[in-house]
Amino acid sequence: MKTLDKQIGAPMNRVDGHQKVTGAAKYSAEYELPGMSYGVLVGSTIAKGRIAHIDTKAAVGAPGVLAVITHLNSPQVPGFKPTGKDPSQPQTVGGPLKIFHDDKVRFNDQPIALVVADTFERARYAARLVMAHYTQETHQTNMAAGAKDAFLPTSAQKNPKSPMADYQRGQADAYKTAALKIEQEYVIPTEMHHPMEMQAITAHWEAPDRLTIYDKTQGTIGTRRDFAKEWNLPEANVQVIATFVGGAFGNALHSWPHESAAIIGAKVVGRPVKLMLTREQMFTQVGYRPYTWQKVGMSATADGKITAITHESIGQTSTYEEFTESTLAQTRMMYQSPNLTTRYRIAALDVGTPIWMRGPGEATGAFALESAMDEMAYLLKLDPLEFRLRNYTDQDPEKNRPWSTKFLKECYRAGAERIGWTKRKLEPGALRDGDWLVGYGMGVGTFGAHRGAAHVSAQLLPNGTVVLQCATTDIGPGTGTAMTQIAADTLGLPPEKIRFELGNSGFPQSGSQGGSSTVNTVGQAVQDACMALKDKLRELAAAGAPAFASAKKEDVALANGYLTLGSNAATRVPYADLLKQPGAALVNVESKPTGNDGQLYSMYSFSVHFAEVRVHALTGEVRVSKLVSCADAGTIINQKTAANQMKGGAVGGIGMALMEHAIIDDRYGRYVTKDFADYHVPVHADAPAVEVYFVNQPDLHVNALGTKGIGEIATIGVAPAIANAIFNATGKRVRELPITPDKLV
Known part of the structure; x- marks a missing residue:
């Protein structure tokens, strides 16, 4: 009998690739059901207040309109009452937005009405006829002002052992009394989820107690649980179908108001309702990476041993739902430091709820930590890679456990060799190619190997x-x-x-x-x-x-x-x-998972990203000319798709470092950047050929396959690698992303 070639590790083509490129793959907005109707949402034009009057008469009378649903006529949703914590949602206070439940406006473009018609065009036209009048209240959407009232998350107030609680190892804020120290602030602005497929749902009540939804979701079981609970149905009576999902970065991990709206609409008209958000609504209604302020204080000995780190962070959330993320997790375990302090707070603003975005809080925190590592290395006149090696951890200093596996040094060696790290000069601005200043930087990432x-x-x-x-x-x-x-x-x-x-x-x-x-x-x-x-x-x-x-x-x-x-x-x-x-x-x-490996070992994937950048000396234009991403991610199942993930994460990191920035007009609490003309994401011209290296050593403590996970570490550490390379090229340290040309000239 012929022996088959080993499949695990082979660079196999995608099994669904042909369906996707030929259009045979069917996404949530592409299902056609008998009697289909179409929903379009109407959003508020204020950021905070109450709906004093809403005039739907013209919309109701428009051709083809089947229903116009507002808080005045929406059916009662059984689950729209105070509830406890739902494990499928972020930590909540008050819970996710209950659509059409009351007259209160909590953020600009909050859905206040749903128009359902027999065609999409008719629904869209009628939606423009809905007129609302408000009793407006003073809103707060400015993070700098809102940060003054930042607070410890409720989960940490209730549980001192929560990952969001203050953490201390050794002496608190010990860096402050050291001779060799840095103390700097870092800012990541709001970034938006913009996958190719916009959020969409087709909702169909097949019977008064049986619901089928074709939904863009990252979890069919969690979505089923959410809407079964919302409508007080047995979970078996709710079916969620998401055979194909056209990209998602975390925005489909939450159940959002537009989904509830479509289900309500289908209940009212007695027909299936298809609803897809517009690109502009993607900015306001399905989460984002939260604006986050951070401060890092760090001290070290003259020979490059870290003596203390303090890392503080304030992230934004909404007024109706507490969102938290692990911004400070990497700081607590990545480097040796006898004294370490972290403090995490959130600030409630009159905006929609944030949500995890690829790399989530770890990517945000890594920008501050890895930038600070570069700054400390420069103060010590040390090569940044050597500085990291001198503070390398052979076991988890936070949990005091051995790593299940850790091959980060192998990643360091491979990446440094491939980027040409030996060409890097300690003093910024020392390398030049005509009008272009050349620089090299690195950034490290880690994320839990969860099972x-x-x-x-x-x-x-x-x-x-x-x-x-x-x-x-x-x-x-x-x-x-x-x-x-x-x-x-x-x-x-x-x-x-x-x-x-x-x-x-x-x-x-x-x-x-x-x-x-x-x-x-x-x-x-x-x-x-x-x-x-x-x-x-x-x-x-x-x-x-x-x-x-x-x-x-x-x-x-x-x-x-x-x-x-x-x-x-x-x-x-x-x-x-x-x-x-x-x-x-x-x-x-x-x-x-079986056994107690999770209690005996700390299980993480690791990555390091090396960047070569060119900065035009006169215009400040930045080009990432080379990017090398190296990962310790356990067994690699498919070299081709795994490399795809690493390259995609690297491109996302380029966007974070150089261009992504959602700008809000605080006068109105409304985003000015509401399309791809104003909100910039990387295109082909912005992305170099990314070189990927995998250690490909199994971690059998995680599972029998030895896998550890790739998706998050592909992004975590990329933005600081680019920022550090820009400093090496120009001598200008930019601590607020994105790094645009105006900050370099």
């Missing part, structure tokens, strides 16, 4: 295809492809004989796709399900071929219509004989 529980079913079909099902989604990293490879590798089948079905809450349960945990979690469940399938087949085969009874499951293979033994290919049983009983070759497996 949760997931269920996967596996079934062998008579034609020899194995079908696996899981409710997980694929927001772009190639999840379906990776799962196909894991299954093919485990079963000894070619990938063409594997079909991985996902994106349906009716499939076996899994968590949301986020936090770099999908391959760690679902991948392990796929492997476990395939092993269980082989074991079941072996048991079925044992009745006709006793040699299978004593065979190890690792020796069992599926090939060419037969179950065979790898040690003796002549011992085989046709699939047809095994499948005579209905469901005979079907297994449903739950995979979850």
